[in-house]
């Protein structure tokens with residue numbers, strides 16, 4: 001790709017329907033992990049910018065052009081918004097690939113599609129939800145209605161910038177709220193374009209604002225803001241804990257968190273199809289360079305089939321060697337930045353020094369000079385107490401453990417602070433039910449890993465977070481329940 005083929009990037013914030021520089025005038029470089037080039041200068045938002053965005057969001061909420069719009073009318077605008085996102089698919093996908101390092105084919109086929117679909121789905125849903133009347137005495141009516149919470153602050157990570165934003169802004173906007181979104185400083189560009197497309201679709205100025213910047217400088221003022229009614233966060237568990245504290249120490253805003261994971265993928269010897277289990281185990285850990293909250297990073301294989309399983313797995317690894325994300329055939333791209341690449345390499349070093357057996361990868365790769373790439377990596381002989389079995393690596397590193405029976409593996413799988421996702425592979429329906437029920441995780445797959453649909457809730461048990469994204473359940477986050485008694 002030559003520079004002349006690149007889209008032009010505008011890194012300014014989006015407040016009250018306009019592109020604006022940070023009030024301080026400060027910017028930071030948006031660096032592509034593909035080859036280290038600077039894509040653009042991005043507004044370095046701070047407290048003053050967050051205040052301006054929240055004020056715009058509040059004013060837009062109070063003027064009721066959006067919050068008071070009939071749901072059927074809001075639906076039409078949301079659907080137009082989704083159509084515009086889909087129509088800008090090539091540009092958004094290229095931007096995401098350059099900004100975040102994911103292969104352009106997945107940026108288009110997965111990220112753009114999922115974001116557009118999510119926006120459309122919540123738009124279509126919003127005029128099909130009825131309120132309730134409580135079964136009270138004849139002398140009174142008690143109406144139970146849903147109302148938007150008001151101004152919703154949204155903070156998202158860098159791994160699926162558009163999807164993570166869409167999972168929150170779509171239900172929040174469809175429910176009639178105003179939003180201030182802070183994208184990750186590592187991948188801010190597509191969020192800014194989403195706000196432009198929302199305005200173009202007819203979402204009034206001020207309803208959807210974006211303040212790019214760093215967590216402590218732009219995220220914290222949003223989480224602490226006294227005029228933000230709800231903060232919806234996706235990111236790491238340590239920062240998620242801070243978000244709950246900031247919500248509590250400010251105005252007790254509703255706080256929803258989607259956090260980290262160390263998901264167990266459990267393969268019994270009686271799995272229905274060994275090849276399919278192997279493909280899912282390998283494909284899912286290396287998808288998005290392993291930078292997925294729900295990546296199956298702990299693979300438990302029953303001792304009796306472990307050798308056969310790993311032999312097949314190793315044959316698949318060459319197919320996941322990193323390539324140029326802009327090449328349409330690439331399936332594994334760049335790690336988001338040098339900091340994260342160093343982090344992944346540190347974990348690989350810890351795996352080796354703590355005694356795990358390196359079966360594949362373990363080294364840097366360089367399909368494009370100046371970029372951030374690592375080989376797909378598999379460790380065998382991982383013990384539950386090792387760092388690579390306990391901590392979220394967020395890179396293409398698979399830790400393989402073994403087990404003797406169902407009770408043993410449930411105990412090992414649940415021995416984690418996380419509880420986001422899990423899978424169990426077996427032909428035995430009783431065992432599948434028993435293990436799925438015993439696993440402490442928000443999502444459990446049986447004989448698959450990556451079933452996905454906007455219609456199902458997604459979120460974590462334990463320190464993987466509080467609340468659920470996706471499905472109609474997400475509206476619970478962005479609406480307040482009101483009881484209105486009417487004497488008759």
Ligand code: NAD
Nearest residue numbers: 156157158183184215219220235236239258259260261293
């Ligand atoms: P992170 O927690 O470092 O950052 C997430 C966001 O929070 C970013 O926008 C960042 O700028 C902001 N932030 C950082 N410090 C802050 C502070 N003090 N106050 C307010 N905001 C702050 O996470 P990350 O590295 O961007 O993303 C990776 C993490 O996200 C992983 O742990 C991953 O599992 C998790 N994740 C979870 C889900 C899920 O649905 N459960 C989905 C995707 C990613």
